[in-house]
Amino acid sequence: MELLNDIKNVFLPEFIITLFALLALILSFSLKKEHQNLIFFTSVAGVIFALYSLMLMGVSIEQQGFYESFVSNNFTAAFRVIILIGTGFTLFLSKDYIASFGKSIGEFYFLLLTATLGGMILCGANDLVAVFIGLETLSISSFALCGYTKSDILSNEAALKYLIFGAVASAIMLYGFSFLYGITGETNFTFIASFIQNYNFNSLLMIAFLMILAGFGFKISAVPFQAWTPDVYQGAPIPVAAYLSVVSKTAGFAALIRFVDIIFVESTLFAITLGVIAVITMTVGNLMALDQQNIRRLLAYSSIAHAGYILLGLAIMTNDGITAIIFYLITYLFMNFGVWAGIELFALATGKDNIDDLNGLAYKHRYFAFGLVICILSLAGIPITAGFFSKFYLFKAVISAGYEYTPLLVIALINTVVAIFYYMRVIKAIYVMPDEEVRSADIFRISFPVRLVMLISVVGALILGIFASPFIEKAKTVNISGIETILP
Numbered sequence: 001m002e003l004l005n006d007i008k009n010v011f012l013p014e015f016i017i018t019l020f021a022l023l024a025l026i027l028s029f030s031l032k033k034e035h036q037n038l039i040f041f042t043s044v045a046g047v048i049f050a051l052y053s054l055m056l057m058g059v060s061i062e063q064q065g066f067y068e069s070f071v072s073n074n075f076t077a078a079f080r081v082i083i084l085i086g087t088g089f090t091l092f093l094s095k096d097y098i099a100s101f102g103k104s105i106g107e108f109y110f111l112l113l114t115a116t117l118g119g120m121i122l123c124g125a126n127d128l129v130a131v132f133i134g135l136e137t138l139s140i141s142s143f144a145l146c147g148y149t150k151s152d153i154l155s156n157e158a159a160l161k162y163l164i165f166g167a168v169a170s171a172i173m174l175y176g177f178s179f180l181y182g183i184t185g186e187t188n189f190t191f192i193a194s195f196i197q198n199y200n201f202n203s204l205l206m207i208a209f210l211m212i213l214a215g216f217g218f219k220i221s222a223v224p225f226q227a228w229t230p231d232v233y234q235g236a237p238i239p240v241a242a243y244l245s246v247v248s249k250t251a252g253f254a255a256l257i258r259f260v261d262i263i264f265v266e267s268t269l270f271a272i273t274l275g276v277i278a279v280i281t282m283t284v285g286n287l288m289a290l291d292q293q294n295i296r297r298l299l300a301y302s303s304i305a306h307a308g309y310i311l312l313g314l315a316i317m318t319n320d321g322i323t324a325i326i327f328y329l330i331t332y333l334f335m336n337f338g339v340w341a342g343i344e345l346f347a348l349a350t351g352k353d354n355i356d357d358l359n360g361l362a363y364k365h366r367y368f369a370f371g372l373v374i375c376i377l378s379l380a381g382i383p384i385t386a387g388f389f390s391k392f393y394l395f396k397a398v399i400s401a402g403y404e405y406t407p408l409l410v411i412a413l414i415n416t417v418v419a420i421f422y423y424m425r426v427i428k429a430i431y432v433m434p435d436e437e438v439r440s441a442d443i444f445r446i447s448f449p450v451r452l453v454m455l456i457s458v459v460g461a462l463i464l465g466i467f468a469s470p471f472i473e474k475a476k477t478v479n480i481s482g483i484e485t486i487l488p
Contacts, residue, residue, distance in 0.1 A: 010065030010072040012057055013050040013080055014120050020046025021113035028106015036105050040095050043109040047088045047116075054080060068188055069127035075478045076124040078326055079254040082333055083123065086247035087116045089337045089456075092449040093239040093344055098148075108148055112243070115141035119251030128177045128187040131255055135173070135219065138251060139166045142244060146236040158235030165218060165228040173215025179208035189262045196263060209270060212259070213277075219252030220307045223281040230288075233300035238347060241296065242340035245303045250329050257314060257322060275315035279411045282308025286418045295343055295355050298422060299336075302379060305419060306332060312412060313394050316405055319476070320397035326475040328394055331378070331386035331464050338375030338457030342368070345450050358429040369430050371458040378461040380423040381416055386464035391416060393472055 020042060027039050054077055062073035090112060098105045118137025125131040143166065147159025181187055183205060184195040199205070217225035233241040260270065285305030292298040310328055313321040345368070346361070347353050362369035378387035398409045464471060 010063050010070055010124075012053045013084070014117055016050045016053055017046055017113055017117045017120065020049070021110055021117065024106055024113060025110040028110065031106070037099070039106045039109050040091065043091050043113060044088065046113060047084050047091065051081065051084050064126065066130075068190070069130040070121070070124045071126045072124055075258075076254070078475070078478050079123040079250060079329075080120050082250050082329055083116060083119045083247050086243065086250065086333055086337065087112065089333075089341075089453050090239050090243040090247065092453050093242060093337075093341060094237075095449045096447045097237060097239055097344060097348065108145070111141045111145050111148075115145065115243070116247065119247055122251040123254040125255055125258070126189045128181065128189075128192075131259070132170075132174060132177065134251070134255070135215065136170065138248060139170065139219075142166075142240075142248060145240045145243070146232055148237055148240065152235070154235035155237065156235075158232040161228050162232045162236075165225075169215050169218035169225060172211050176208045176211025176213075176215070179204060179211065183208065189258070193263050206269070210273075213256075213273070216252055216256040216259070217277070220249050220256065220311070221281075221304045222277055222307050222311060223284045223304070226281070226284070226304045226307075229304055230297045230300040233303070234294060234296045238296075238340060238344040241299075242337055242344075245299065245340070246333050246336050249303070249307065250333075253310060253314075253325065253329065257325065260314060260317075261322075271315055271317050274311055275405070275408050278308050278311035278315050279408055279415075280308070281305070281311060282412060282415045286415050286422075289422045290418070292422070293354050293356070295358070295426065296353050298355070298426070299339065299343070302419070302422075303336075305415065306379075308415070309391065309394060309412065312408060313397060315408070316398055316401035318397060318401050320400055321394075323472065323475045323478070324390070324394040324397045326478060327468075327472050328390040330471065330475075331390040331461070334457045334460030334464065335375045335378035335385070335387055338371065338454055338461060339379065341450050341453040341457060342372035342375070345447070345454075355426055355429050358426065359432045361430045368454070371454050373427050373430060374458050375461055376423050376426055378465070380420050382420075384462075384465045386461045386468065389465055389468035389472075393468070 023046075024039050024043055027042060028036065031038060057072065057077075062071060064071050091109070094108065094112070098108050115138050118134050118139070118141060121130060121134030121137065125134050143159055143163045146162050147155055149155040177187075180192065183199070184192045186192050186195060196205070214225060216222075218228075221229045232244065236244070260274070282305045285301045285303070285308060289298050289301035289305065292301060306328075310325050313325040313328065315321075343353060346358065350357065361372075374385065378385035381387045381391040395409055395412060398405050398412070
């Protein structure tokens with residue numbers, strides 16, 4: 001009975017995703033190849049039911065389950081919604097892309113839903129064991145998804161690199177967990193926090209934190225744990241790269257925010273560490289993106305830079321900073337998936353993914369090119385898009401945190417200007433007059449699933465920009481835990 005109550009009140013969305021993941025696996029074995037398209041609709045239904053279940057749970061009141069190892073409140077609900085919407089986008093991007101490989105597609109959807117389950121567990125994990133289970137469920141499924149196109153050398157390379165880096169990061173993180181458990185004798189976040197409040201800070205605790213941060217840093221592509229990102233984004237199937245850039249990153253940030261807020265909230269040294277990592281991450285990402293010719297690698301470094309901006313909101317350790325992170329991730333969901341939808345469509349039609357290959361796109365697909373440009377401008381932070389207001393509110397939160405954070409703000413502003421240059425290179429290529437070969441090429445068909453993702457992304461990037469205030473106010477109501485929010 002207690003287990004059923006935990007599922008109903010705390011774990012219902014995750015339970016639904018688990019059921020539909022198993023259903024997708026069963027259907028992949030039982031359906032004939034020509035009927036396997038049914039698995040796509042089954043997976044989409046699972047995501048929709050999971051989203052609907054969040055509305056039924058009453059997340060305004062925090063509830064804990066499974067021996068207090070998992071927490072459900074409006075903070076976890078916000079991140080679960082981002083993850084589920086991102087999974088839905090990935091499913092639509094995958095429909096034509098995966099079908100083109102001419103083999104069983106059920107295993108792909110099973111792995112995708114399993115990865116989503118791991119990400120959702122990370123959002124509400126309140127125990128070191130739960131964090132590790134969620135992280136490994138997400139990571140192992142992602143390893144397999146990266147290498148799904150087995151005949152592609154780049155895909156195999158991406159999967160191998162992701163596996164090696166991920167295994168090392170997990171091992172380091174687990175070692176940090178063991179230090180923390182050895183110091184406190186507890187695995188529950190709340191009990192660890194209570195112990196540390198009366199514990200004299202020492203080098204062992206700092207080592208434990210840095211090891212744990214390494215594991216989270218790998219998941220969010222923070223420097224110096226970002227080396228895998230460009231190769232994986234270039235070699236993995238495009239829907240998987242899009243998934244990793246948004247959904248996987250969101251799950252990592254959700255777990256990191258809860259961990260830092262509940263356990264290490266009062267340490268200035270931790271705030272400084274996060275601030276330094278944030279500015280180095282955004283700087284490395286933007287500088288490396290300037291010289292990229294492959295648009296998928298450019299988006300990889302762009303993703304690293306955005307991770308730096310988001311980390312800045314955590315480094316200042318204020319409630320406004322957390323609000324800025326949540327709003328930033330919501331806007332990043334739409335603008336980033338919009339760009340990836342454009343890349344997938346172009347790659348499927350032409351087999352190319354270099355920036356110069358986009359020359360003349362606006363002259364053959366005017367509306368599609370316009371939507372792609374809107375999403376790119378939002379990533380660059382140009383008014384009146386959602387990306388502008390997400391950065392604006394983040395920088396405002398940094399200013400409000402105190403004058404000591406001014407150097408971080410200055411570096412972030414410089415990085416924002418630098419980023420405009422490489423985003424404008426892509427827009428310039430789209431509107432460059434095409435040569436004769438491009439002019440004579442056939443106009444490629446825009447599939448409905450990709451068109452739908454692009455349309456929703458463009459609308460989201462514009463609405464979240466024009467009407468940003470209501471969404472920001474809603475994000476302010478989110479509390480990380482029922483214990484104590486970060487700072488008044």
